[in-house]
Amino acid sequence: MRTETPVTIRLKDYKQPDYWIRHAELTIRIFDHFTQVESHLTIEQNGTGHLPPLVLDGVEQDIKEIELDGELVENFSYENDRLTVQPVKSHFVFKAVTHINPNENTSLEGLYKSGTMYCTQCEAEGFRKITFYLDRPDVMATFTTRLEADKALYPVLLSNGNPIDQGDLGDNRHFAVWDDPFVKPAYLFAAVAGDLARQDDTFVTQSGREVSLRIFAEHHNAHKTQFALESLKRSMKWxxxxxxxxxxxxxxMIVASDFFNMGAMENKGLNIFNSAAVLASEETSSDDRFDRIEAIVAHEYFHNWSGNRVTCRDWFQLSLKEGFTVYRDAEFTSDMHDRTVKRIKDVMFLKNHQFPEDGGPSAHPVQPQEYIEINNFYTVTVYEKGAEVVGMLHTLVGDKLFRKGSDLYFERFDGMAVTTDDFVACMTEVSGQDFTQFKRWYTQAGTPTVRVTEHYDAENQQYKLAFQQHCKPTPGQTEKLPFVIPVRMALLNSEGQDMPITCDGEFNEQTQVLTLRETTTEVVFSNVSEKPVASLFRDFSAPVRVHFEQSQEDRLLLALRDGNAFNRFDAVQNIYLKEMLALLNQPEQGVSEVIDQIVKASIEDADLSNAMKSVMLTLPSYQLLMDNVDVVDPQRLIAARETLKKHLAVQFAEQWAAMTQSLASADDYQFNAEEAGRRELQGLALSYWVNSGSDDALSYAEALYRAAHNQTDRLNGLRAVLESDETERQQALLGHFYRHWHNDTQMIETWLSMQATADGVTVEQLHSLMEHEAFDIKNPNKVRSVVGGFAMNFKSFHDEQGAGYQFVADMIVKLNAINPQIAARFVKVLESWRKFTPMRSEQMQAALTSILAASDLSPDVLELTQKALA
Known part of the structure; x- marks a missing residue:
C-alpha cells in the first residue's frame, strides 16, 4: 500500500525522460516463497551535458544488489517507490537484483500468483512491481527474458517474442529464454509460468509466412480454447x-488466467486473458459470452498495431490505442455478424454507461488533462467515446481516405510512442480537411445536446431545420466551445421513402452527412414537395443527446417505416421512453394505444430479423430512464417501467407464448447471428410470457432449463423463473445448477451473478452468498459477479433503507486493502447521489463519506471518492 501523499500528474507538465532504456535483459527466478529478479538495462542519456540522477520506478522491491557497469553501487536512495542513483557516464548498463513476493500480491499488478500459475499484468504501471525501470510508455526497449522455475510445477515458461533457448538447470529446475526484437514500453511486458495445456494452430499471412498460434489454459479448461483460436484466425485475416x-x-500466444483485473491484455506476442474472456463451450457459455470472447480476442490482436507497434507517448493519450482499437473491433464484429444490431447494442452501452459518466463528478475528456491514479482512467469515455470520435473521423473523410490515413499513421509512426494529435494529423494530410475544431472531441468533456426545431413553408416548398448545440459545464471546464458534429440524415415522405436533398448547408451528397460547426446552424432545404419527416443522426453518427419535438405522427412513421434500421429502433425506444416518463408523472393514465401499435407491428413484421425484433421489443433500461429525469425517485421509476412491462406482458400474452414455442429448436448449437438472434428473441418472449402470470410459462421455463443442451437456453429458462415469485422453484433450479457445475469456474461466476441480479435479493442474502465456498474475495470475477451484479440490480440496490449503498461502500473499503483497482471501480455506482431524492441522496452521501473515513485508502479509491463528494 502506498503511503505518500498522492501526486496529481498533468498533461501540460509532460517532458521526455532524462534517460532512455534501449535494451532490457531480465532473469526471473521463481522459488516457493519469493521470486528473484535480475535486470540488466542498457541505458543512455537523453541529450548531452551534465548527467542528472537516474530515477527509476520500483514498488515493494527488496534490494539485494545494485550495479553500474559492473561496479557495485552503495550510494543510492530508495524511498516513495523511487530508486535514485548517480551515473558517471552517458551510456551504461544498470543492474539490479531484487526479491519480490508474487504469492502475496493480491493487487494482481506486476508478477502474481493466479491459481497454480504465475503471470503478469503491467499496464498501466505494474512493471515497477517486478523490477526497477523507467515505467512510462514513451520509454521503448527490446527485451530478452530468461525464466527459471521448478520443472514439475511450472513446465511451461513463456514471455514476449520468440523462444531462443531452453534447458535443465538441475535440482528439478529448468529455464527458457525469449527474445522480442520489437521495441516496446514496459507495460507490454509479459511472463507466465505454469502447468498448462496447449492447443496449437497455424495462420498463413498474406505474404506467405506461417505463424504458430498457441492458446494455454489450465488442464481442466483445455477443451474450451477452440472458439478463441478460430476467432483469432478470423481477426488476423480481417x-x-x-x-x-x-x-x-x-x-x-494467449494464456487464460482465472485471476485478472481486466478482460485481457495485449502484451506483445503473449496476450494474457481473463479466463472469462477466452474460454468457451456451448455447455458453459452463452451467446453473449461467445460474442464477447470473439470481440475481445479481436481487440487484443488488433492492438498488435494500434497500441504495440505504434503506442502512446504518455497515459493521457490512452484513447489513441484504446479508442482506435475499440472502433476496429466493433467494425470486425459488424462484418462478422449483423452490423445494425451491433451498432444498436454499442450505442445502448454508450448511453447507459458513458453518458452518465459524462454527466457526473468524474466526467473527463477522451484525452484527460490530469490524474492521480491512471488506473481510474480506463473508462468508457476513453474507450467507447474514444471509439465514437474515431468513427466520426471515418464519417467525415469517407472509407478510402480513412484507410489511407490509417496506413499513413502505421507507416509513419511504426516503433514510436505518439499522441492523438499525430493520429488526427494523418487524417488531415490525406483528406485536406482542417480538424483543428474537431479535436475538441478529445479535449472537452461532456455530452453535447443538440436541440432541433423545424419549419415547413408549403408555398415556397422549403423546409428549415435549426440546430443548436450546447454542452453543460463539467468539472474543471465551465465554458465549452462548439463541436464539429456530423449528422447523417434523410428526409422522408409520407410513405417513409427518402426524398432527394438540396440544401444550403455543409451537406455531403455521397455520404448524406450534414456537418454542424457553429453553436447555431440553420439549414434550408429546397424543392420539398410535402412536409417531410426528418430522420436525423442515422446510425448514431455523433455521440450527442438529441432534443427534437416531433409530432406523434412523425415519430410513429419513423418507428414503423424508416428505411434506416437503427433510426427505426431509436424511434421505437423514444416512444417507450416518453411513455414511461408519462407514467412516472401520471401513473393513473394507463398505457397509450401507440405502444400497442408499435409492439404489434414489430411482432408481426416478417422483414425484421429475430435479433432486430428482440431489440425493438426490449424496453429502455433504468439507467436510460434515470438519464432523462431531473430527480430520481427509484420506486416511482420502478413502478413506471413495471407498469409498461406488465401491460405488454398481458396485452400480448398469446403472442409471447406462440413466439416462445415457435422459436424452440432441437438442432445442435451454432454461434452465428441468425441462431443467436433466435435464442435472444425466445428469451425475451419467455420473459414477457412469465410476467403475464401464466403458470404454463413458468412450466415451460423450467422445462427449457432442464432440457437445455446449451448455456443460452439454460439461462433463458433460469432467468425467467427468477423473475417469478416461485421461490421454491427458484431454489430448486439454483441448487441443481450448482450441483452440476460447481467445478467449473465460469459457471460458478454465472451462478453467483444470477443470484445477485435476481429481483428482490437482499443485503443479508449477499452476505450469505459471500460466505459460500464458491466465493473468493481475491478473485475479481467473483467479486464482480456479486458486488457488481448487485450494484446493477436497480430494484434491490436502491432499497428504501439504504442498506445497498452501505453494503457497496463497506465492500469498497474491504477490497481497498486487497485489490485497490477493483475496489475503485465500485465507487462510481454511488457518485450520482446528487441526482436522487433527498432521503436517498443523504444515504448515498453517507456511504461515500464512510469510505473517505477509512484508513490507508489507496490513491485509486481516494481519487474517485473525493471526486464523487467534491
Missing part, C-alpha cells in the same frame, strides 16, 4: 484485408 496489417512475429 485485419489484413480491412487495414492491411500483417502479424510480425513467428508465434502468437
Amino acid at each position: 485485419d489484413e484485408e480491412r487495414f492491411g496489417r500483417e502479424y510480425d512475429l513467428d508465434i502468437f
Whole structure:
C-alpha cells in the first residue's frame, strides 16, 4: 500500500525522460516463497551535458544488489517507490537484483500468483512491481527474458517474442529464454509460468509466412480454447484485408488466467486473458459470452498495431490505442455478424454507461488533462467515446481516405510512442480537411445536446431545420466551445421513402452527412414537395443527446417505416421512453394505444430479423430512464417501467407464448447471428410470457432449463423463473445448477451473478452468498459477479433503507486493502447521489463519506471518492 501523499500528474507538465532504456535483459527466478529478479538495462542519456540522477520506478522491491557497469553501487536512495542513483557516464548498463513476493500480491499488478500459475499484468504501471525501470510508455526497449522455475510445477515458461533457448538447470529446475526484437514500453511486458495445456494452430499471412498460434489454459479448461483460436484466425485475416496489417512475429500466444483485473491484455506476442474472456463451450457459455470472447480476442490482436507497434507517448493519450482499437473491433464484429444490431447494442452501452459518466463528478475528456491514479482512467469515455470520435473521423473523410490515413499513421509512426494529435494529423494530410475544431472531441468533456426545431413553408416548398448545440459545464471546464458534429440524415415522405436533398448547408451528397460547426446552424432545404419527416443522426453518427419535438405522427412513421434500421429502433425506444416518463408523472393514465401499435407491428413484421425484433421489443433500461429525469425517485421509476412491462406482458400474452414455442429448436448449437438472434428473441418472449402470470410459462421455463443442451437456453429458462415469485422453484433450479457445475469456474461466476441480479435479493442474502465456498474475495470475477451484479440490480440496490449503498461502500473499503483497482471501480455506482431524492441522496452521501473515513485508502479509491463528494 502506498503511503505518500498522492501526486496529481498533468498533461501540460509532460517532458521526455532524462534517460532512455534501449535494451532490457531480465532473469526471473521463481522459488516457493519469493521470486528473484535480475535486470540488466542498457541505458543512455537523453541529450548531452551534465548527467542528472537516474530515477527509476520500483514498488515493494527488496534490494539485494545494485550495479553500474559492473561496479557495485552503495550510494543510492530508495524511498516513495523511487530508486535514485548517480551515473558517471552517458551510456551504461544498470543492474539490479531484487526479491519480490508474487504469492502475496493480491493487487494482481506486476508478477502474481493466479491459481497454480504465475503471470503478469503491467499496464498501466505494474512493471515497477517486478523490477526497477523507467515505467512510462514513451520509454521503448527490446527485451530478452530468461525464466527459471521448478520443472514439475511450472513446465511451461513463456514471455514476449520468440523462444531462443531452453534447458535443465538441475535440482528439478529448468529455464527458457525469449527474445522480442520489437521495441516496446514496459507495460507490454509479459511472463507466465505454469502447468498448462496447449492447443496449437497455424495462420498463413498474406505474404506467405506461417505463424504458430498457441492458446494455454489450465488442464481442466483445455477443451474450451477452440472458439478463441478460430476467432483469432478470423481477426488476423480481417485485419489484413480491412487495414492491411500483417502479424510480425513467428508465434502468437494467449494464456487464460482465472485471476485478472481486466478482460485481457495485449502484451506483445503473449496476450494474457481473463479466463472469462477466452474460454468457451456451448455447455458453459452463452451467446453473449461467445460474442464477447470473439470481440475481445479481436481487440487484443488488433492492438498488435494500434497500441504495440505504434503506442502512446504518455497515459493521457490512452484513447489513441484504446479508442482506435475499440472502433476496429466493433467494425470486425459488424462484418462478422449483423452490423445494425451491433451498432444498436454499442450505442445502448454508450448511453447507459458513458453518458452518465459524462454527466457526473468524474466526467473527463477522451484525452484527460490530469490524474492521480491512471488506473481510474480506463473508462468508457476513453474507450467507447474514444471509439465514437474515431468513427466520426471515418464519417467525415469517407472509407478510402480513412484507410489511407490509417496506413499513413502505421507507416509513419511504426516503433514510436505518439499522441492523438499525430493520429488526427494523418487524417488531415490525406483528406485536406482542417480538424483543428474537431479535436475538441478529445479535449472537452461532456455530452453535447443538440436541440432541433423545424419549419415547413408549403408555398415556397422549403423546409428549415435549426440546430443548436450546447454542452453543460463539467468539472474543471465551465465554458465549452462548439463541436464539429456530423449528422447523417434523410428526409422522408409520407410513405417513409427518402426524398432527394438540396440544401444550403455543409451537406455531403455521397455520404448524406450534414456537418454542424457553429453553436447555431440553420439549414434550408429546397424543392420539398410535402412536409417531410426528418430522420436525423442515422446510425448514431455523433455521440450527442438529441432534443427534437416531433409530432406523434412523425415519430410513429419513423418507428414503423424508416428505411434506416437503427433510426427505426431509436424511434421505437423514444416512444417507450416518453411513455414511461408519462407514467412516472401520471401513473393513473394507463398505457397509450401507440405502444400497442408499435409492439404489434414489430411482432408481426416478417422483414425484421429475430435479433432486430428482440431489440425493438426490449424496453429502455433504468439507467436510460434515470438519464432523462431531473430527480430520481427509484420506486416511482420502478413502478413506471413495471407498469409498461406488465401491460405488454398481458396485452400480448398469446403472442409471447406462440413466439416462445415457435422459436424452440432441437438442432445442435451454432454461434452465428441468425441462431443467436433466435435464442435472444425466445428469451425475451419467455420473459414477457412469465410476467403475464401464466403458470404454463413458468412450466415451460423450467422445462427449457432442464432440457437445455446449451448455456443460452439454460439461462433463458433460469432467468425467467427468477423473475417469478416461485421461490421454491427458484431454489430448486439454483441448487441443481450448482450441483452440476460447481467445478467449473465460469459457471460458478454465472451462478453467483444470477443470484445477485435476481429481483428482490437482499443485503443479508449477499452476505450469505459471500460466505459460500464458491466465493473468493481475491478473485475479481467473483467479486464482480456479486458486488457488481448487485450494484446493477436497480430494484434491490436502491432499497428504501439504504442498506445497498452501505453494503457497496463497506465492500469498497474491504477490497481497498486487497485489490485497490477493483475496489475503485465500485465507487462510481454511488457518485450520482446528487441526482436522487433527498432521503436517498443523504444515504448515498453517507456511504461515500464512510469510505473517505477509512484508513490507508489507496490513491485509486481516494481519487474517485473525493471526486464523487467534491
